[in-house]
Amino acid sequence: MRHDTDPVLEVEHLTMRFGGLVAVDDLSFRCGRGDITALIGPNGAGKTTVFNCITGFYRPTEGMMSLHGQNGTHLLERLPGHSIIWRAKVARTFQNIRLFSGMTVLENLLVAQHNALMIASGFSLFGILGLSRYTRAERAAIERAVFWLERTGLVDRADDPAGDLPYGAQRRLEIARAMCTEPVLLCLDEPAAGLNPRESLELNDLLLGIRQEQGTSLVLIEHDMSVVMEISDHVVVLDYGIKIADGTPAEIQSDPRVIAAYLGVEDEEVAQVEAEVGAL
Amino acid sequence: MSATHPTSLAPTADAALATDRAAIRTKPAGIATAVRDALLAALIMFGLSIPILLLRTEQGETGSLVLRQRWPLVAVCCAIVFAVRLALRLYGIRALPSRKAVRREVVTTSADPAAQSGFRFATIATPLFLGVAVAFPVLIILGKGGLSESRYWIDLGVLMLTYVMLGWGLNIVVGLAGLLDLGYVAFYAVGAYSYALLATTFGLSFWICLPMAGLLAAFWGILLGFPVLRLRGDYLAIVTLAFGEIIRLVLINWVDLTGGGAGISSIPRVTFFGIPFSQDEDGFAARFGLEFDGMHRIIFLYYLILVLALVTNLVTMRLRRLPIGRAWEALREDEIACKSLGINTTNTKLTAFATGAMFGGFAGSFFAVRQGFISPESFNFLESATILAIVVLGGMGSQIGVALAAIAMVGGPEMLRNLGFLKSIFGEGFDPNEYRLLLFGLAMVAMMVWRPRGLISVREPSVALRERKSIAGSFVGEGHG
Numbered sequence: 001m002r003h004d005t006d007p008v009l010e011v012e013h014l015t016m017r018f019g020g021l022v023a024v025d026d027l028s029f030r031c032g033r034g035d036i037t038a039l040i041g042p043n044g045a046g047k048t049t050v051f052n053c054i055t056g057f058y059r060p061t062e063g064m065m066s067l068h069g070q071n072g073t074h075l076l077e078r079l080p081g082h083s084i085i086w087r088a089k090v091a092r093t094f095q096n097i098r099l100f101s102g103m104t105v106l107e108n109l110l111v112a113q114h115n116a117l118m119i120a121s122g123f124s125l126f127g128i129l130g131l132s133r134y135t136r137a138e139r140a141a142i143e144r145a146v147f148w149l150e151r152t153g154l155v156d157r158a159d160d161p162a163g164d165l166p167y168g169a170q171r172r173l174e175i176a177r178a179m180c181t182e183p184v185l186l187c188l189d190e191p192a193a194g195l196n197p198r199e200s201l202e203l204n205d206l207l208l209g210i211r212q213e214q215g216t217s218l219v220l221i222e223h224d225m226s227v228v229m230e231i232s233d234h235v236v237v238l239d240y241g242i243k244i245a246d247g248t249p250a251e252i253q254s255d256p257r258v259i260a261a262y263l264g265v266e267d268e269e270v271a272q273v274e275a276e277v278g279a280l
Numbered sequence: 281m282s283a284t285h286p287t288s289l290a291p292t293a294d295a296a297l298a299t300d301r302a303a304i305r306t307k308p309a310g311i312a313t314a315v316r317d318a319l320l321a322a323l324i325m326f327g328l329s330i331p332i333l334l335l336r337t338e339q340g341e342t343g344s345l346v347l348r349q350r351w352p353l354v355a356v357c358c359a360i361v362f363a364v365r366l367a368l369r370l371y372g373i374r375a376l377p378s379r380k381a382v383r384r385e386v387v388t389t390s391a392d393p394a395a396q397s398g399f400r401f402a403t404i405a406t407p408l409f410l411g412v413a414v415a416f417p418v419l420i421i422l423g424k425g426g427l428s429e430s431r432y433w434i435d436l437g438v439l440m441l442t443y444v445m446l447g448w449g450l451n452i453v454v455g456l457a458g459l460l461d462l463g464y465v466a467f468y469a470v471g472a473y474s475y476a477l478l479a480t481t482f483g484l485s486f487w488i489c490l491p492m493a494g495l496l497a498a499f500w501g502i503l504l505g506f507p508v509l510r511l512r513g514d515y516l517a518i519v520t521l522a523f524g525e526i527i528r529l530v531l532i533n534w535v536d537l538t539g540g541g542a543g544i545s546s547i548p549r550v551t552f553f554g555i556p557f558s559q560d561e562d563g564f565a566a567r568f569g570l571e572f573d574g575m576h577r578i579i580f581l582y583y584l585i586l587v588l589a590l591v592t593n594l595v596t597m598r599l600r601r602l603p604i605g606r607a608w609e610a611l612r613e614d615e616i617a618c619k620s621l622g623i624n625t626t627n628t629k630l631t632a633f634a635t636g637a638m639f640g641g642f643a644g645s646f647f648a649v650r651q652g653f654i655s656p657e658s659f660n661f662l663e664s665a666t667i668l669a670i671v672v673l674g675g676m677g678s679q680i681g682v683a684l685a686a687i688a689m690v691g692g693p694e695m696l697r698n699l700g701f702l703k704s705i706f707g708e709g710f711d712p713n714e715y716r717l718l719l720f721g722l723a724m725v726a727m728m729v730w731r732p733r734g735l736i737s738v739r740e741p742s743v744a745l746r747e748r749k750s751i752a753g754s755f756v757g758e759g760h761g
Contacts, residue, residue: 055620082625085622091621098620100614102609102751103610103741104743106743106744111606111607111610112621114610114622114623115623118604124631142745155745159746159748161752161755178621
């Protein structure tokens with residue numbers, strides 16, 4: 001398995017406590033390079049908390065998260081939030097879409113390339129003077145943005161405000177914006193939420209395409225099992241902040257603990273399952 | 281399932297609701313109910329008028345206070361309330377809700393045409409305003425037929441442009457970066473005192489002090505920025521307000537340095553790049569073969585502030601198209617998304633604070649060189665509030681809107697001074713000056729009802745792939761502090 005031999009992300013003994021609440025408890029898992037890893041679990045299982053730890057929005061209480069990128073290994077828990085994307089190249093999308101709704105679609109994608117453009121503009125000094133170095137960099141940035149707009153089918157709406165797009169297009173735009181940062185690892189928080197079946201299928205194609213063409217590894221939180229089972233190579237199941245299963249989609253589908261976590265069990269089996277998962 | 285953006289759905293529902301309400305209200309109200317309702321209103325008016333209108337304290341013959349009762353006034357007021365309420369109940373009320381329904385519908389459907397008209401307006405208005413601003417002194421001198429006669433108008437122009445510049449400076453912080461700053465006047469004060477102190481202590485010329493004042497103000501902007509960066513919204517507003525007050529109180533109390541409440545006087549006047557505006561032989565008039573006139577300096581000041589304001593505008597427009605400007609606007613739209621894209625929000629906020637403060641500092645040193653005298657009195661909270669009102673009134677982030685608002689906010693009250701003809705309507709004792717702030721408040725309320733997002737609420741995108749379309753104000757975020 002790729003996640004054992006060539007992991008892009010290793011999460012070891014990750015624990016996140018909020019006061020007395022243990023949201024994530026001693027969680028360890030690996031994401032293979034070029035894999036699509038799905039993080040699933042019932043509501044409140046701690047999936048988004050794991051994402052927030054990986055992407056630097058939370059500082060974990062305990063644990064280590066190492067990212068093996070092209071330019072060496074980064075310990076994510078030690079990087080300040082804004083350098084996680086810039087140095088370690090981990091991008092993310094949000095469960096509730098967070099676009100810059102008053103800016104155009106194109107501007108959204110340019111903001112995503114902020115750090116590279118900032119350097120090209122000499123931290124605004126060259127830019128203010130209107131030197132050609134910055135103009136060239138901006139043109140390249142627009143080209144990259146147009147590439148992703150074409151890839152996500154949004155190029156016709158490039159000059160419209162992002163808040164004016166329909167819901168499905170906003171989801172795609174958020175993915176395009178994250179991809180404009182050229183990530184090694186892309187974390188998608190419920191990318192299929194609110195999409196209709198056809199849009200879900202298109203999303204599958206887009207994600208598979210991103211993996212294939214860009215070599216980006218993906219981690220996704222998803223409740224839509226048609227997406228999870230269809231595209232993921234590796235599934236990690238969380239319940240109450242604890243990993244209860246880890247394996248291929250087929251293994252997960254038949255895992256009794258996963259079924260118990262999602263559907264519950266017959267009354268007479270409760271004691272047996274509790275003993276298995278070590279809940280007592 | 282049709283994917284619809286929530287904001288486009290909600291107002292339609294509201295409109296439908298309003299129409300329902302209108303339908304309910306337009307049911308013919310019986311005369312009896314109307315009279316009962318009007319009587320109730322009159323009764324409330326009566327109750328309220330007893331403490332407010334009825335009793336009036338006056339000096340009696342012995343010099344002591346006596347209470348005079350004014351029953352006729354109360355009767356007249358109650359009668360007016362009764363009549364108006366009755367009329368509203370019988371005829372007027374039908375118009376109100378139905379108008380509401382129509383207006384909401386317009387807002388939801390015609391966001392684009394409104395945006396387009398605003399955009400066209402901006403493209404025509406910019407060169408027009410620039411032309412008028414450049415030609416203003418010439419036009420005034422020709423119109424008034426003399427240099428000294430036009431002094432009032434050119435002074436007013438200088439004042440307006442100062443506020444235009446301050447508005448543009450604050451627009452970077454409030455309009456672009458979405459950080460509510462209630463203490464902007466602090467940087468204005470820093471700029472003014474920097475020039476005054478450097479010029480009176482070290483004898484440095486204005487042209488050296490101007491950039492130094494800007495840098496010092498930017499420095500103070502960063503100093504203020506550091507502790508307040510974690511704060512958002514109301515908390516940020518309170519801290520910036522406090523900062524403004526701290527600066528003012530330091531200026532009052534550090535008497536050794538600032539002269540305290542007495543201020544700093546005899547600040548060196550502006551020179552024409554080294555040539556003083558004096559009657560001497562090497563003065564401006566003599567050098568250029570003109571007859572000496574004090575107005576030369578005023579006109580020079582006018583063009584000086586015009587250039588300073590235009591520089592502010594140019595730099596802001598440029599910055600908006602650069603990554604830093606886009607990051608400011610992105611910060612206003614969604615700070616968390618900014619973090620997820622690797623934008624260092626701390627530094628981005630600091631640059632916004634510092635850039636805004638720098639222009640405030642430039643304006644401040646201009647203020648000092650123009651007045652020749654400064655004291656802490658000039659930098660009170662009312663100034664901050666006026667500048668903020670200019671930005672909000674103009675439409676946050678809109679350069680031309682802010683300029684228009686500055687002209688309206690500064691010029692409007694001045695215009696009221698000249699409303700002498702109202703005396704013929706309201707009698708000799710009527711002084712429009714006394715009602716200035718009242719009228720002004722009314723105008724502001726009306727503005728906020730009809731154009732709640734400012735004079736120009738549309739946002740112009742900083743870059744376009746094919747066609748540059750303005751963005752309706754309803755999409756644009758207002759910032760969270």
